[in-house]
Amino acid sequence: MFLITPDKQYPDESLESFLIRLCECNGFESFQLLSGALWEWLVDNDHQAAGALPRQLSQINLYHSKHSSGFRLRAFQLLDSLFDSDARPLMQHALLHSAVTFSPRLAALFRYGIHIPLCFIRSSYTPVCPTCLAESPYIRQYWHFKPYQSCHHHGVSMLFRCPACQEALNYQQSEQTLYCHCGYDLRDAGTESAPPESIVISQLVVEGETQNALSITNWLGALLWHSRIKHNQIAHNEFGEPEFDQAVEYFSNWPEAFVRDLEEVVSQAEVKLVKGFNHTRFSDVFGELLVSSRKLPSRDLRQNFVLKAVLDFLQELVRDNPKTKEANIADLKLTVLEAAALLTTSIEQVYRLYEEGYLQSVTRLKLHSKLSSNDAVFFLRHVMELRWSGMASDYSTNDVYLPSW
Numbered sequence: 001m002f003l004i005t006p007d008k009q010y011p012d013e014s015l016e017s018f019l020i021r022l023c024e025c026n027g028f029e030s031f032q033l034l035s036g037a038l039w040e041w042l043v044d045n046d047h048q049a050a051g052a053l054p055r056q057l058s059q060i061n062l063y064h065s066k067h068s069s070g071f072r073l074r075a076f077q078l079l080d081s082l083f084d085s086d087a088r089p090l091m092q093h094a095l096l097h098s099a100v101t102f103s104p105r106l107a108a109l110f111r112y113g114i115h116i117p118l119c120f121i122r123s124s125y126t127p128v129c130p131t132c133l134a135e136s137p138y139i140r141q142y143w144h145f146k147p148y149q150s151c152h153h154h155g156v157s158m159l160f161r162c163p164a165c166q167e168a169l170n171y172q173q174s175e176q177t178l179y180c181h182c183g184y185d186l187r188d189a190g191t192e193s194a195p196p197e198s199i200v201i202s203q204l205v206v207e208g209e210t211q212n213a214l215s216i217t218n219w220l221g222a223l224l225w226h227s228r229i230k231h232n233q234i235a236h237n238e239f240g241e242p243e244f245d246q247a248v249e250y251f252s253n254w255p256e257a258f259v260r261d262l263e264e265v266v267s268q269a270e271v272k273l274v275k276g277f278n279h280t281r282f283s284d285v286f287g288e289l290l291v292s293s294r295k296l297p298s299r300d301l302r303q304n305f306v307l308k309a310v311l312d313f314l315q316e317l318v319r320d321n322p323k324t325k326e327a328n329i330a331d332l333k334l335t336v337l338e339a340a341a342l343l344t345t346s347i348e349q350v351y352r353l354y355e356e357g358y359l360q361s362v363t364r365l366k367l368h369s370k371l372s373s374n375d376a377v378f379f380l381r382h383v384m385e386l387r388w389s390g391m392a393s394d395y396s397t398n399d400v401y402l403p404s405w
Contacts, residue, residue: 004025004026005022005089006018006024009089011112013138014143015090015094016057016060016139016171016172017139018089019031020171021138030175031057031060031175035053038053038079041079046078051071053072058172061094062076063096063118076091076094093141096111098115100297101297102117102296103291103293103295106119109121114215114220116145120145121145126143128143129159131151131154131156133177133178139171145205145220147201147204148201148205149201150201151199151202152206155193155199157191159191160239164184168239195245197245197246197248201248204219214303214305217297218298221297222251225292225293225306226246230246234246255313258309266317277329277330277331277332278332280333282380283335285329289310290337290341291341293307294340299344311387317329317330330379330380331380331381333378333379333380334378335377336350339359339378342380353386358386359382362379
């Protein structure tokens with residue numbers, strides 16, 4: 001059994017779109033028929049891998065595996081050997097689980113060197129650009145990303161609903177790249193000019209920013225951070241997706257707009273204070289400021305410009321509020337996780353710094369008890385002073401301060 005590879009190969013095509021075209025050029029009327037034939041071949045060659053191959057197109061991608069993608073990965077590798085070329089199209093087009101996480105502990109997917117926040121993946125619908133489909137009849141992978149809401153090639157808004165039946169477009173369900181399930185030809189759909197801000201966001205999602213050497217991954221992290229921090233202030237479309245247009249203006253005025261937000265928080269802090277600053281958690285004043293910006297997805301301040309702006313602001317805050325008899329805002333209490341963010345290191349390193357006496361706990365722990373990552377036990381001032389002492393550097397990627405032995 002050999003599979004005929006579609007004539008044209010598109011590096012930015014989604015796996016599901018490729019499989020639809022694979023069905024067409026191999027004479028299968030539906031993906032279920034193709035998957036049935038592939039399953040029978042796998043049973044003869046590796047029955048464990050066969051059991052990991054779904055029959056539904058919407059569940060075929062590697063990241064849909066509930067427990068482990070190992071068997072499905074093996075199935076893809078075996079099936080790639082069936083093609084009449086040296087290409088490995090299934091693995092090339094697949095979305096894999098990534099070992100990288102975005103703060104706070106948000107899972108990611110991986111493809112072609114790009115890490116994508118899992119929460120940014122559209123699952124039950126996929127918008128299209130009618131003009132793109134008319135030029136090349138396949139679904140682009142980046143159409144699956146929520147920040148991509150306008151076509152950066154043609155400057156038009158993506159089409160989310162069929163003009164004929166008004167149903168949300170879902171090519172994985174219809175198994176058609178050019179037609180809605182009702183039969184409407186999506187290439188005939190009219191288009192609307194998109195706002196310039198939306199086009200800019202889409203371009204960043206596809207190409208990154210070469211001028212400042214910021215990759216697609218880092219921009220996705222920054223957009224994720226913005227959508228979480230500004231969740232209650234930004235508009236959402238009919239599918240519940242945040243509209244990212246506001247992020248363009250916000251990041252265009254970076255870090256001034258961000259600093260203004262933080263200065264407003266500081267000015268209101270004492271008014272809302274219930275206990276003294278030295279008995280108040282950092283998160284009670286600044287929320288998830290440190291935790292949310294800790295890994296987007298990197299701690300490297302040359303790429304994580306959000307975390308760098310946070311650290312610069314807190315550095316000035318501590319300097320402007322020196323130690324006095326009466327506690328001030330520089331005496332807020334940090335958790336282990338927040339201390340790790342401030343030192344741009346791991347939680348394990350914070351534990352070692354504490355055990356070796358570099359960090360002092362503000363509370364006395366019970367005998368044989370261990371710090372929890374959510375225990376607020378360090379003063380902001382003390383952690384910042386440790387950073388100033390040379391334990392951390394804005395331009396060093398080395399986040400190991402003390403060895404484990």
